[in-house]
Amino acid sequence: QVQLQxxxxxxxxxxxxxxxxCTVSGGSISSYYWSWIRQPPGKGLEWxxxxxxxxxxxxxxxxxxxxxxxxxxxxNQFSLKLSxxxxxxxxxxxxxRVSGWYLHYWGQGTLxxxxx
Amino acid sequence: xxxxxxSPGTLSLSPGERATLSCRASQSVxxxxxxxxxxxPGQAPRVxxxxxxxxxxxxxxxxxxxxxxxxxxxTISRLEPEDFAVYYCQQYGTSxxxxxxxxxxxxx
Numbered sequence: 156q157v158q159l160q161x162x163x164x165x166x167x168x169x170x171x172x173x174x175x176x177c178t179v180s181g182g183s184i185s186s187y188y189w190s191w192i193r194q195p196p197g198k199g200l201e202w203x204x205x206x207x208x209x210x211x212x213x214x215x216x217x218x219x220x221x222x223x224x225x226x227x228x229x230x231n232q233f234s235l236k237l238s239x240x241x242x243x244x245x246x247x248x249x250x251x252r253v254s255g256w257y258l259h260y261w262g263q264g265t266l267x268x269x270x271x
Numbered sequence: 272x273x274x275x276x277x278s279p280g281t282l283s284l285s286p287g288e289r290a291t292l293s294c295r296a297s298q299s300v301x302x303x304x305x306x307x308x309x310x311x312p313g314q315a316p317r318v319x320x321x322x323x324x325x326x327x328x329x330x331x332x333x334x335x336x337x338x339x340x341x342x343x344x345x346t347i348s349r350l351e352p353e354d355f356a357v358y359y360c361q362q363y364g365t366s367x368x369x370x371x372x373x374x375x376x377x378x379x
Contacts, residue, residue: 199359199370199371199372199373200308200316200359200361200370200373201370202361202367202368202369202370213366215367215368216272216367217367249315249316255321255322256304256363256364257304257306257318257321257322257361257363258306258308258316258318258361258363259318259327261315261316261317262315263314263315264315
């Protein structure tokens with residue numbers, strides 16, 4: 156059974172860069188697309204983007220200028236960097252595996268708070 | 272981008288009743304690339320339906336999806352206690368992928 160686990164700082168200062176890693180277990184990161192989704196407290200879901208194991212990616216235009224995603228196949232991990240964060244970036248961040256273009260397996264999520 | 276509008280915002284029903292949730296798209300969703308997710312408090316969403324009408328592995332057959340183009344629906348034939356949750360539709364046919372705002376199914 157594929158499992159995903161997000162990790163990273165729970166608190167980020169305004170204007171700094173949010174960095175998260177998703178570790179995949181129970182399967183290889185190869186041959187799949189991997190995605191990030193976020194959910195502000197008490198609100199709905201927002202798709203951030205996806206990356207293929209080869210490194211090709213597709214980002215949400217609303218965040219594109221601030222996002223970098225990467226893949227480390229040797230560690231079975233993929234990562235998200237979001238720069239110049241503000242309080243509006245406070246959210247639970249989920250990683251997920253894409254299957255047939257829908258979001259099949261999800262991590263449990265990690266809350267990132269942007270505050271000084 | 273494709274805007275998905277879910278209705279109603281909240282559905283108050285009793286166990287055993289039938290629930291019908293709607294998801295309307297601002298433009299046609301290509302190839303019925305629409306999924307439904309269930310989210311319970313403190314948990315990640317889980318996929319119920321993809322391709323508008325295909326149940327994901329392990330999803331009970333009381334859940335069914337239908338629709339095409341701009342109008343989609345999720346039906347829960349007989350609500351079980353564990354079905355009270357928030358449901359989201361999502362389109363993945365056109366980038367950027369977008370979600371509806373959610374429908375909360377609560378116990379009446």
